[in-house]
Amino acid sequence: GHSPFWDALGKHFFDLPYVEAERLCALRSRSFLADLMPQYPIYIPMLPKAAQDCIGQVHPQGREAYEILLREGFEANHYVDLFDGGPTLYARHSGVRSIRHSLIANACPGPQSGSGRAWLASNERLGQYRAALVCLDEAPGDLVNLDPEAFQALQLQSGDPVRLVAL
Structure with a gap:
């Protein structure tokens, strides 16, 4: 102050x-x-x-x-x-680590146990950018299931790109 x-x-x-x-x-x-x-x-x-x-x-x-x-x-x-x-x-x-090591996958809502590895997930929108901490049971490939609550918080539609970086 x-x-x-x-x-x-x-x-x-x-x-x-x-x-x-x-x-x-x-x-x-x-x-x-x-x-x-x-x-x-x-x-x-x-x-x-x-x-x-x-x-x-x-x-x-x-x-x-x-x-x-x-x-x-x-x-x-x-x-x-x-x-x-x-x-x-x-x-x-x-030069930013989280950008260099990030992955982009197509997202869809799906169950997660909540005990997997922590990832920082974000949508790819500039105007309505959203990010959330998610736990994924397995490493993302071309497609990634996100817990429905996280999927909604990120304001995603099925098939939307999501950027992920392991924490």
Whole structure:
């Protein structure tokens, strides 16, 4: 709910408290405010010490997510987050583990014991993207049976493609 980096920088351009800026970006996109920022370098020595100390640091509450992304193949770059000064990550599509090792199968509803291997399943739609954790009794082939509840949660029709990655 508070960011010394935002207080030292972003607040002056947008006259918004940190929480409100985060809420706006959640409704639109993270780049919404960044696109409105001046495109000039920020001189770090001109920032208060509390803001300088945030630069490049991962917040303790974000440490686990940060480490998951690193294991997935993301890398830190030379930019920091506008809101909290933390590191930003990037990845090439082909370098992301869960994309590289994913499979696409045609889905249909079918029984599963619930004790099989865990997979992350998602539909292939951009506008109505859905993902769910599923347990499959056997590795998927060209066709995969999904528990009817998961099938419905993913908003699939019989024969729709489903992307799967083993966890």
